Amino acid sequence: MAACGEPGKQRQEEVAAAAVVVVGSCMTDLVSLTARLPKIGETIHGHKFFIGFGGKGANQCVQAARLGAKTSMVCKVGKDSFGNDYIENLKQNGISTEFTYQTKDAATGAASIIVNDEGQNIIVIVAGANLLLNTEDLREAASVISRAKVMVCQLEITPATSLEALTMARNCGVKTLFNPAPAIADLAPQFYALSDVFCCNESEAEILTGLTVSSPEEAGKAALVLLRRGCQVVVITLGAEGCMMVSQTDPVPKHVHTEKVKAVDTTGAGDSFVGALAFYLAYHPHLSLEEMLQRSNRIAAVSVQTAGTQTSYPFKEDLPPTLF
Numbered sequence: 183m184a185a186c187g188e189p190g191k192q193r194q195e196e197v198a199a200a201a202v203v204v205v206g207s208c209m210t211d212l213v214s215l216t217a218r219l220p221k222i223g224e225t226i227h228g229h230k231f232f233i234g235f236g237g238k239g240a241n242q243c244v245q246a247a248r249l250g251a252k253t254s255m256v257c258k259v260g261k262d263s264f265g266n267d268y269i270e271n272l273k274q275n276g277i278s279t280e281f282t283y284q285t286k287d288a289a290t291g292a293a294s295i296i297v298n299d300e301g302q303n304i305i306v307i308v309a310g311a312n313l314l315l316n317t318e319d320l321r322e323a324a325s326v327i328s329r330a331k332v333m334v335c336q337l338e339i340t341p342a343t344s345l346e347a348l349t350m351a352r353n354c355g356v357k358t359l360f361n362p363a364p365a366i367a368d369l370a371p372q373f374y375a376l377s378d379v380f381c382c383n384e385s386e387a388e389i390l391t392g393l394t395v396s397s398p399e400e401a402g403k404a405a406l407v408l409l410r411r412g413c414q415v416v417v418i419t420l421g422a423e424g425c426m427m428v429s430q431t432d433p434v435p436k437h438v439h440t441e442k443v444k445a446v447d448t449t450g451a452g453d454s455f456v457g458a459l460a461f462y463l464a465y466h467p468h469l470s471l472e473e474m475l476q477r478s479n480r481i482a483a484v485s486v487q488t489a490g491t492q493t494s495y496p497f498k499e500d501l502p503p504t505l506f
């Protein structure tokens with residue numbers, strides 16, 4: 183069991199601590215655009231190929247960093263060119279990579295994605311090095327974890343590692359923001375108890391509760407079910423409808439509306455939302471939850487209006503000062 187204040191890696195110089203620490207995934211997206219999806223055994227020509235930076239953990243970290251948060255990414259990539267490029271991408275975004283590990287034992291996580299002209303896709307994800315991030319790695323990072331304001335976790339790494347990260351944060355009084363994505367039906371009960379904020383989308387809420395979630399009203403009911411499992415706050419994102427919120431201190435579900443925008447590419451909208459929420463929890467803790475969610479809605483709305491995942495995430499400089 184992780185206690186707070188365990189000896190971590192000793193530092194030569196005292197640097198300002200990261201306020202937002204993400205313990206999660208990095209994935210390289212390999213995207214091919216084709217007229218139609220290939221059949222089994224078939225080789226077809228596509229008209230465009232590009233490589234993108236993804237993985238829910240890194241996406242959320244990048245969005246928080248672009249809003250001005252001091253961030254640290256605790257994750258594992260391969261000792262390969264994709265891993266080297268990923269570390270460079272994190273640095274370019276001003277994220278600390280002090281605890282971004284590289285392993286020879288697996289390749290950097292990768293998602294092979296084929297998208298046809300109708301926007302339909304087939305995707306194969308190989309989590310690779312992400313699954314090798316372990317509790318020993320977390321212990322080495324104990325000093326950054328214990329000094330953070332907010333820790334963010336998802337489920338694209340080994341669940342036991344996420345659980346240990348959340349436990350370490352909780353024991354140090356660090357606020358936990360948990361995004362149960364991709365969702366699993368039999369999520370361990372400790373995940374709920376360890377979540378100060380539990381944030382998922384409608385399909386994840388369906389998987390976790392077994393309820394149908396296709397309206398704000400149904401999302402409110404699902405949020406109450408999740409709240410009863412022990413989270414302090416539950417947020418369910420609703421695409422263009424904004425999100426629902428409910429908390430132990432105000433257990434009446436509330437719909438946080440947003441201004442609908444015309445979406446160009448919604449990939450990674452949920453990660454933009456979670457990254458923005460992490461920023462507000464760390465840097466504007468005295469705002470009401472509703473106000474933080476309204477602002478997170480507005481930031482995620484910007485991200486759906488241009489193509490790509492991280493490439494669509496706005497910077498502080500591009501946003502109205504009233505959001506800060």
Ligand SMILES: Nc1ncnc2c1ncn2[C@@H]1O[C@H](COP(=O)(O)OP(=O)(O)O)[C@@H](O)[C@H]1O
Nearest residue numbers: 383419420421422424442443451452479482483
């Ligand atoms: N068309 C839209 N107009 C305005 N905001 C949007 C739109 N689509 C998504 N958003 C914002 O992005 C957030 C996440 O979107 P959602 O579709 O729920 O997540 P996911 O990326 O997990 O599918 C929403 O809560 C909302 O704030």
Ligand SMILES: *[C@@H]1O[C@H](CO)[C@@H](O)[C@H](O)[C@H]1NC(C)=O
Nearest residue numbers: 363364365383384385386452
């Ligand atoms: C919710 O997020 C998952 C990824 O975890 C995604 O596959 C799914 O399409 C999203 N659902 C909605 C309703 O946005």
